[in-house]
Amino acid sequence: MSYLERAPLDEDAFPPFRQIRETFGFLPNFFRAQTLRADLVEPQMNFIGSIMVGEGALARRQKEYIFLVTSAANLSTYCVTAHCEIVRMLGIEGPEPELVAINHNATDIPVADKALLNFALKLNATPKKIEADDIDALRTYDFTDQQILEAILMVGISQYATVVSFGLGTVPDFDSARVEMVLGVPSPALSGTRGS
Numbered sequence: 500m501s502y503l504e505r506a507p508l509d510e511d512a513f514p515p516f517r518q519i520r521e522t523f524g525f526l527p528n529f530f531r532a533q534t535l536r537a538d539l540v541e542p543q544m545n546f547i548g549s550i551m552v553g554e555g556a557l558a559r560r561q562k563e564y565i566f567l568v569t570s571a572a573n574l575s576t577y578c579v580t581a582h583c584e585i586v587r588m589l590g591i592e593g594p595e596p597e598l599v600a601i602n603h604n605a606t607d608i609p610v611a612d613k614a615l616l617n618f619a620l621k622l623n624a625t626p627k628k629i630e631a632d633d634i635d636a637l638r639t640y641d642f643t644d645q646q647i648l649e650a651i652l653m654v655g656i657s658q659y660a661t662v663v664s665f666g667l668g669t670v671p672d673f674d675s676a677r678v679e680m681v682l683g684v685p686s687p688a689l690s691g692t693r694g695s
Contacts, residue, residue, distance in 0.1 A: 501532035502668035508534045515541040522552055524588050525672060527581055529660065532667040547660075550652050556645035560591045561612060562653050564599050568616045569623040569657040571600035571682060577664040578657065580671040580678045597677060611640035615650055622654045 510516045510526060515537075520526050530540055551562050563586050570578035583596040593599070594606040603616045618637055622629055637647050663669075671678075 501528070501670075502666075503532065503535060505531065506534040506537065508537060513537065513540075515544050519544060522548065523585060528669045528672050529577070529581070529664055529667075532669050533663075547656055550649065550656060555649050556643060557649045557653075559589065560586075560593070561615060562649065563589070563591065563596075564603065564608070564612065564616055565619045565650055565653040566657045566660075567596055567600040568603055569619055569654050570661060572620055572623055573658070573661045574682055575661040575664060576675050576678055576682060577669050577671050578660050579682065580673050580675040583678060584673045600678075601682065611642070614640050615642065619650055619654050622651065623658065 516526055533540055563582055566582050579600050586596040598606050604613055
């Protein structure tokens with residue numbers, strides 16, 4: 500499940516883990532792999548949850564899509580697999596989440612959302628190239644500054660989750676074969692490395 504050993508912890512008695520299960524419907528290996536510093540789980544969960552899960556300026560669908568496209572761009576099998584399943588659990592209607600992850604521009608999501616995801620991908624790949632014109636372009640699609648801020652924070656959360664999952668060697672919580680095929684990454688069993 501992780502490159503690091505887990506600290507002994509009663510997952511059912513640990514309040515943050517109970518809350519994660521209530522929020523997501525399962526306990527992601529991402530958090531399980533961090534029990535050596537269980538004191539850091541709740542602050543992470545609160546930060547990520549307040550932006551991604553909490554009601555905000557962007558719709559949950561938009562936040563999940565930002566997470567999907569940036570995680571896919573970073574070849575994070577773990578993050579893409581988990582959030583494809585979360586999109587399904589939430590009943591978010593639209594194209595298959597794997598299709599959004601790999602090529603959102605080929606889907607039938609709204610043009611404004613495509614522009615938002617294109618911005619997120621640019622920020623993810625080349626943050627130093629973001630300019631005022633990029634922000635102004637989003638405003639032409641009627642995105643507010645609060646929505647743009649949330650989009651920026653979502654890119655940061657995606658990058659954070661990707662780095663942590665790669666660093667810990669976190670294995671996907673769900674069958675990742677479809678995501679691995681879509682992303683073109685080798686199966687952990689074949690490559691000798693863990694999918695992240």
